Amino acid sequence: MSFLLQAGESAQLPHTPAGQVMFVFKCERGSVCAFWEPGTGRNCVALLDFEDLSDAAATAPEGTPVLLELWARRWREHDDGVDASLEPAFFDARHDAMPEGIAYPHDFDFALQTKVGGLPYWTANGTVAFRYSGGTVLTEGGDWHLVLQLDTALKVVDPIGAVQAYADSHPVGPAREGAAEVYPEDGSVEIANFCLDGIGYVLVDGSAQSPEPVFLINR
Structure with a gap:
């Protein structure tokens, strides 16, 4: 399991309680867990109250590699017309x-694949x-909403x-295994393995x- 995302400090996330921060974790290896499924104990979402947060980042054990960290500075408003x-x-x-x-109102536009709220x-x-994730029909009797989605x-x-220089200075394992890939041709950085070309x-x-968010990967 690896830490993927923290959100909700600067603005309340849609369909989540006020005053809470969301942490998302995901499975990294198919040999260990079904990393495309929610509810397997490896992909999970945790909500914590603001007062339970520390003022400083958690200290990683000595020798533990640190993944590349990215911050979302702002979001652009977009109306999909649906x-x-x-x-x-x-x-x-x-x-x-x-x-x-x-x-598919986004017409598979890369710039629109990471978003908060609205339609999935x-x-x-x-x-x-x-x-059909996890062998169960998640929609049965449900009132589902998108909190957010992330592109690869x-x-x-x-x-x-x-x-690129920062990523190279933070290798993960031998031969930079698991390190973030940087794509100079379009100015993007890989943030996670979502079955290579999926979306989280x-x-x-x-x-x-007691609504509890789930994390799902779809290709």
Whole structure:
């Protein structure tokens, strides 16, 4: 398991309680756990109250490699043009019958694949991985919403040469195993292994008595 994301300090995340910070962890190796599935004990989301947070970063044990850290400085507003009343259909088989322009309003634009709130921008496989993750139909009786989603790579605003130098100074394991890949051609940095070309989704069932977000990878 590795630490993937911390969010919620500067602004409340959609569909989550106020005054809490979200931490997302993911499985890294298919030989150890089914890293595309939620609820396996390896992909998990934890919500903590602000007062439970420390003022300093956790100290890593000596010799533990540190992954490249990226900060989201700001978010751009974007209207996908899809009526909000269609949101429930984005979490069940009705999504398959939608016109492509509605089912995939992002048109697979790399710049739109990482987002907070709104409708989930599914991969070409649609809702299949969501509906049948872990051998269960997650949508059954649920009122699901997207909290956020992450693409495999993010475009950075810092000079890409400086980012490359920083990444090279933080190798992970022998031969930089697990180190972040930097892509100078488009100014982006790989942030996680989501089955090579997948997207990670944090979702929550609003109908649950105590809604707890889940983390799912979809290709």
